[in-house]
Amino acid sequence: MEPAPAATANERLQRRVVGYWILGDLLSAGVVGALAWFVGRPLLAEHWQGWSANWEHLLLGGLAGMLLLACAVPPLAYARWRYAYLGDLLLLRYGILFVEERTVPVKRMQHVDLVRGPLERLFGLATLVVFTAGNEGSAFRVPGLRAGDAQALRDRILEARGDGRT
Numbered sequence: 001m002e003p004a005p006a007a008t009a010n011e012r013l014q015r016r017v018v019g020y021w022i023l024g025d026l027l028s029a030g031v032v033g034a035l036a037w038f039v040g041r042p043l044l045a046e047h048w049q050g051w052s053a054n055w056e057h058l059l060l061g062g063l064a065g066m067l068l069l070a071c072a073v074p075p076l077a078y079a080r081w082r083y084a085y086l087g088d089l090l091l092l093r094y095g096i097l098f099v100e101e102r103t104v105p106v107k108r109m110q111h112v113d114l115v116r117g118p119l120e121r122l123f124g125l126a127t128l129v130v131f132t133a134g135n136e137g138s139a140f141r142v143p144g145l146r147a148g149d150a151q152a153l154r155d156r157i158l159e160a161r162g163d164g165r166t
Helices: 016-048 053-080 116-122 147-162
Strands: 081-085 090-095 102-104 107-115 125-132 139-146
Touching: 016 102, 016 116, 016 139, 016 147, 053 081, 053 090, 081 147, 107 147, 116 125, 139 147
Parallel strands: none
Antiparallel strands: 081 090, 090 102, 107 125, 125 139
16 A cells, blocks of 8 residues: 655745845845945945945945845745645745745644735735744745735634634
8 A cells, every 4th residue: 555645735826926025125125235335335434444435335336236146036935835735734845045945834823913014915915824833933934825815814713723614
């Protein structure tokens, strides 16, 4: 008798999560860049004897690198992200250099939340957040779900736990 194949995470996130991630990363890089350029650079120039135009070029290069990463990382993350809900298990696989695979049993889930920030709402997305018993990695996030799909997945998990609406 052949052993049953192992369960795999094979559901993809919504493609528009890439745009959401890029926009969020660009906004974060812009805030950090603006603080570095308009606050950090003048303070360093005033209080550090070794400051020169060469450091400004290095700072600009670092800011350009941040913007490049903000555009390059989200498509790579999207290509790796998979999830599945099979029976009483939530399966997650994600990561670029270090790929993590997690299996979260329903019986360990304490509660399940939906998160929809302003940018997520703009893109029509939601993040499912699952909190489990335990300390390390006690919250798991499944980002980039269509809002209706995230609600349906949450309801399926609650039903499996016996917390569903009847």
